[in-house]
Amino acid sequence: MTSTDTVTAxxxxxxxxxxxxxxxxxxxxxxxxxxxxxxxxxNPTDTARAVEQWQSLYDTYVSLGHTIELIDPIPGLPDMVYTANGGFIIDGTAYGASFTYPERQPEGPAFMQWFADHGFDVVEPKNINEGEGDFLLVGDTILAGTGFRSTTDSHKELADLYGREVLSLTLTNPNFYHLDTAISVLDPLTGDRDANIAYLPSAFDEASLALLEERYPNAIHVSEEDSRILGLNSISDGYNVVIAKRATGFEAQLRERGYNPIGVDLSELLLGGGGVKCCTLELRR
Known part of the structure; x- marks a missing residue:
């Protein structure tokens, strides 16, 4: 099924x-x-420009009525801006992150300390996982990515912790190394066949693709062109969808489905492999 086969609400x-x-x-x-x-x-990076672009994303969220909390950046940890990787939270319980690469491993304890200091029940992980980068909540179901970062053992740990269905999905393209670079959850509060998600089919192995097609028959299939600028790395509140400004094809697909896409420029942060969703961790209390 293509993205134009079904037009929803x-x-x-x-x-x-x-x-x-x-x-x-x-x-x-x-x-x-x-x-x-x-x-x-x-390749050179411009920290001031990264801050300016990040501020635009922050201001966009505030203008949409969302609440933003901040964790202090730590010198020597340049990837802390990608807070989505710092953990996964449902109903006030924070499952901490355990990063694959040594360069990011100090972030795990820093995020868990922030969670504890702000009233969350913190569960220290036993297995490698990179938080909401690889775990996406759709209704009551957790979509869980593996292949490059989070292990399948972390998927079982997640299921045992939250008592929810966890669907394991295997990523096969190293350009889409986290699940949130290959899937966008558009209707976070609904699940199964009535939920809209968007994804890049070629990012997954055959078994995972079959599962997605069966579970989400009305999903939007996003182009390689838009996906390569992390267009899928987006945030939706059920109506407003904050996306990469240059993902114009995805923007049109969202408007066709009745969403309100809002483009932001995070091109400087893209140099680190992150986009809108990477910079955003949902705190579900």
Whole structure:
């Protein structure tokens, strides 16, 4: 099924739901190492520009009525701006992150300390996982990515912790190394066949693709062109969808479905392999 086969509810029936997000100002952002295909330390980065672009994303969320909480950036941890990787939270319980690469491993304890200091019940992980980068909540179901970062053992740990269905999905393209670079959850509060998600079919192995097609028959299939600028790395409140400004094809697909896409420019942060969703961790209390 293509993205144009089914047109769902009109704009008037989509209702935005205020959310609470955790963000981190990229005061120390740079690309000094290479842990994903997007990163090239030889290319210069502009920290001031990264902060300016991040501020635009922050201001967009505030203008939409969302609540933003901040974790302090730590010198020497330039990727802390990508807060989505810092954990996964449902009903006030925070499952901490355990990063794959040594360069980011100190972030795990820093985020868990922030969660504890702000009233969350913190569960220290036993298995490698990179938080909401690889875990996406759709209704009562958790979509869980593996293949490059989070292990399948972390999927079982997640299921045992939250008592929810966890669907494991295997990523096969290193450019889409986290699940949130290949799937966008458009209707976070609904699940199964009545939920809209968007995804890049070629990012998954055959078994995972079959599962997605069966579970979400009305999903939007996003182009390689839009996906390569992390257009899928987006945030939706059920009506407003904040996306990469250059993902114009995805923008048109969203409007066709009755969503209100809002483009932001995070091109500087893209140099580190992150986009809108990477900079945004939902705090579900």
């Amino acid at each position: 009109p704009t008037s029936k989509r209702t935005p739901q205020p959310r609470t997000y955790l963000m981190c100002r990229p005061e120390h952002f740079t690309v000094s190492y290479r842990i994903n295909p997007w990163m090239e330390p030889a």
